[in-house]
Amino acid sequence: MAKNLFKIAKQKKIKYFLISFVDLFGVLRSKLVPANAIKEMQTAGAGFAGFAAWLDMTPADSDMFGIPDPDSLIQLPWNKEIGWLASDLWMNGKPVEASPRVMLKKQIKELTKRGLTMKSGVECEYFLISEDGKSIADPRDTQSKPCYDQSALMRRYELIKEICDCMIEMRWGPYQNDHEDANGQFEMNWDYSDCLTTADRHTFFKYMVKTIAEKHGLRATFMPKPFQNLTGNGCHAHISVWQGKKNKFLDPKDKLGLSKMAYNFLGGVIKNASSLSAFFNPTINSYRRINAPPTKSGASWSPSSISYTGNNRTHMIRIPDPGRFELRLMDGSANPYLLQAGVLAAGLHGLKNKINPGKPLHCNMYKDYKKYPNLPKLPNELKQSLAQLKNNKEMNKSFGKDTINSFIKLRSSEIKEFNRKEKFNKSKPVTKWESQNTLDC
Template sequence: MAKFVNNISEFYDFCIKNEVLFVDFRFTSLDGTWNHLTYTLKSVDEGVLKAGIPFDASSYKGWQPIDKSDMILIPDVTTAFLDPFATDNTVIVICDIFDIYKNDFYEKCPRTIAKKTMKMLDNNEIADTAYFGAENEFFIFDDVKIIDTMNCAMYQIDTEEGEWNDNKNYEDAYNTGHRPRRKGGYTPVPPIDSMQDLRAEMVQVLERVGIECFVHHHECAQGQGEIGVKFNTLVEAADNVQIYKYVVKMVAHLNGKTATFMPKPLHLDNGSGMHVHMSLFKNGKNLFYDKSGYAGLSKTAIHYIGGVLRHARSVTAFTNPTTNSYKRLIPGFEAPSILTYSCQNRSASCRVPYGINEKSARVEMRFPDSSSNVYLAFSSMLLAGLDGIKNELTAAGPMDENLFKLSLDEIREKGIEQLPHTLRGALESLIRDNAYLKPIFTDTCIQDYQHMKFKNQVWPVEQRPTAYEFKTTYSC
């Protein structure tokens, strides 16, 4: 994100210039939710910005117990930008969290973990900069209904683009019949693409808050879209994802629509991923480039891939942290689960983009999704990649064939591992394989994160019967 403010003095100048009335302090909890506390500008003096804002950390999943609930938000004024949706002029400031009991930044603050990861990168002398570029896909729906009770469970979602609406009678309009169809939505022009103007509005708002965009288009599924955002360093790229998700949801909301980054809301259609492009630089040199290497990649890049894929089964606890994540990771829907790499091949978990050069050489991990806590997702992948470089790890591959056509027996014969098939599997892998995350992720953070996911995701889903189970089991 482009910076509007560089220090506290400039922050107040920015507020005066823009007639700001409120300061909205934002922070990310362990589950990835963006939270906020809003103060009047007159109550936020320089002392407050330096000392921080007290808040109750026991109210957030996986954080503090009630008897040690007080924590401090430490504002990072360099992240300040005007809220494009607030009725009254409001400046948003992203915060880190300080632990008053240990007199240090909080070990379970996702943004702090990301900052510590970047500091470790610099200290180990492998590289001084890590660039991340996320492709966050999303759905836009017209209506969502949800029931979850003891004797009834259902959801129903609707979009005018859905082929199930072919014979629908609209009260205020006629049925045009122009729809992308299942898995047929990749880049058709309007009227099949009904969201052109909506995405354009999102792009304009993103640009206004300082996020550079370069493309937007309809994605493969019905009601699905994507906006291309410029890459950045790890912490800034993670900040940008949080802002991106906020803008997409709010623009949709204000247009009478509802946007979601849920990985797999539609059965039998493509899900939404968060493909992540990564590269390492040192003294301005791209460490991932070697003209004579496979697809232009250096040995450093190959070992980085080896590290991410070697630890991928536990990395997915952060990059794919919901039970719904694993409904996306199935063959045939452009969501790879086979742990190999390839050039230009979108069926591999890691893809090397076409036409890379000394400036653009990078690797693209295709399995993550946007339900993740992006600070933890980026940090875990970087730490896994650095472990690969340190220990000269290699992954299976390269494999340039269509991996979606391989049977399970063929995958086993080739000796290729797969991602976990469930969140439970990912969390159990995290328990077994977490040394590469330390000391950035503490034992307490890993354990509490895992417990939070079992309590709020795995166990509630495992104990609920589904409609499909009634279809297959009721008459047994």
């Protein structure tokens, strides 16, 4: 039986609910609903006009309704009067197929038919920058190799502590916070969970970080590459598949600790990586991070080729420990739901077709890539990844051709808008258009 949000509001003294959804561009949309109206909203949903968001609808389309998921409820730690809820979009009595949370739940349902659950964790990198977005917030953060710099980390102690305290209160299990490879860049890690919970938390995390940064007079950005000479914002995902309490990816007898199922799942991800770059690297700015030249620190920490390895960060996929793999392709602009949905759809393709990922490569891919001229390369720009996605029969089948076409149509319109004003050249500075349109992604 579903939790009664009206009763919970009384118990927890919640006065308002944010009923939220994420559109195809990853924008978090919400309505603020008074607690005395939540009973009706829980069953009927909050009304939205689809054309007002990035969902490939017209003003003539019927209203859509966000049906809140009571299990996603988060009482804002910094404002207890408000409860946040993720919702699923419905229109004319049916789920909106081209809405990201619905897309993810569709893939989860397919995996559930096999008696399996995908568990995942994400590593979210972000910059703390000035309010105008032109520079990092800390002028003293100037080291050429600033990763793990204690002084720079502790100068932001109050802000980072507040975010981490919130995660502790919400029982996410945060376990480390650090200064990342770029000046002004940070990462915060929390425990893995089932992929829907991780996507909901990822969505809320981005909102929380931006909100608390503003409270401290700063701005937080998850933009893939806000500064030309600094390492970009990645959003690595750690993936495993379970049957009840048993990790089906784990095989202690294997050299890398992976089962045959894990390798097949991995094979599906590798086979579909170029196409899914459209989901994982969805902005024009994303392609400044992929195939990027070395940054100020000496390495971009982002992949350029489609390859996998053991505990080696120069490849697209790393196997750091037995029973899981890390996909390092995604960046900070990735839609939290499409990130998980893309991995799951590709993995299912691998399982169904028993795809062999080939042998792992144990080399420094940043230096040795010329030794592997036949290794598939990742797309160089958004237009290329969209073309790959359009022609990927498996992804069209998994998500529905209309849904894929809607995503491609909307992203292509953004490319056209950019091309009217700018020209993409990753060797030149980040354009004004990119900053204006991606800093708050």
